[in-house]
Amino acid sequence: MTANHPTKSIGEGLLEDFPILNIEVHPGIRLTYLDSAATSQKPLQVIEAMDDYYRSTNANIHRGVHALAEKATAQYEDARKKVADFIGSEKVEEVIFTRNTTESINLVANAWGRANLNNGDLVVLTEMEHHSNLVPWQMLAAEKSLRLEFIEVTPEGELNLDSYKKLLDQNPKVVAFTQMSNVLGTINPAREIISMAKQVGAMTLMDAAQSVPHLPVNVAEIDADFVAFSGHKMLGPTGIGVLWGKLEMLSAMPPFLGGGDMIKKVYLRSFTANDLPHKFEAGTPAIAEAIGLGAAVDYLNLIGMETIARHEQEITAYAIDQLSKIPGLTILGPQADKKGAVLAFTLDGVHPHDVAQILDSAGIAVRAGHHCAMPLHDKYNIPASTRASFYLYNTRKDVDVLVSGIETVKKYFG
């Protein structure tokens, strides 16, 4: 296995780079991993980059003058540059490392929100948000008496832009939305949503947790004020996420967490904040994880995001086609051309937990539950759903295994 040269043929050709995809999860039963929307698997290149850091360059970053500290700092900052290039950010200091998407959104809600929002201000979200782009605003709304309103989701699983226009008439201060739903798979018209928000002067935040790993995303083109995503859904490790923000927004914001590294000078009773991006990175950051994320970005670049998006589109269309043939199975969300590689479904008469349990016995990893989107499930009047999600390493064969797994479920409950 040559870790430094991933095979470029997508799908099955990548399997040798992902050791976990070749394991047997139950005796004699190979893993079929269809849960990448929860977290992706990691290629050897990422695992080895982190391993190598701990074996040969581990040191705390910034301010150290010894050789290892310099190397570790350079690797950490190099990872930031890779992420900046990956999402089309010209200014590397616009990339803030956080723990994950959730922390990135909390950072904005707390630092920007506390400084800029007041009693009665309107925050517009959508009915398809993950709890991570819902709860931070609910918490802030309770504290500052803000109003929350929601762009409606149509029965087909798309945003109702007419309902959005009506909300814009009320001059919201914030429009925060997901670029791609983690349940419906819907890819929302981000540029349109943002340009409409700008006409009323609203701050815009885009939850890109599901989009950045799967689609080419260029922050300069999309033109949101903030974009949040996680490393672990894009082949990187857990514990590292990104908040991208426009320089003028980040500069004008007060810090979020206080402590080491985020300061320039500290006196007994006061401090001055550090320059960007360090102002928002208090304490020792996730250094190995940032380096791992950098390696993940390298890997994604080697395959190419256009290629990945095309591959997933093809698998998703095939999966929709195959699953639609199963009587009693209902797929949530829009058709393949408006959808990312996420397929949530219900099966008449069978609870998603039972579906997932029986699929697991065939080595198939799917998710069952509300996928951190309880209000969306309420909207569709279902308690839960089963979700299969795909990534660059999945193949049509995986879809076939899923279909035969669902047949087995039906046999039990038929």
Added chain:
Amino acid sequence: MDDLYREVIIERYKNPLYRGELDPHDISFEDENPLCGDHIRIDLRVDDQGIIREAGFSGHGCAISQASADLLLESVIGKSTAEIKKLTKEDVLDLLGIELGPVRLKCALLPLKILKAGVYGLGESSDDLLEKVED
């Protein structure tokens, strides 16, 4: 899989004998498993001697939690509330006749947790009761 989804579990899930709300009732309690969203309500009719005469459950959930509710209610008809307070995790697993991992154990024990909370008259938080049930 055949061990987990025994015929009796599938049968009770599809054709429960004690499904339904009782109105009026002497005891009613509902709760959910926030992890999976399973939601169950249990209604009981109790006579002057504290004996359960009728029982019904409603709500939604997986085969394990629904079958557990149905089998549990069947087993408590004719029992006293004092006896219900003594029911344990093992009693439920005996009814189901299966072994369960930690995640699905919560599904199986949700009905017992609710039943006990109802019988105890909500004197204790249901989370404490769950711990008691799982111990």
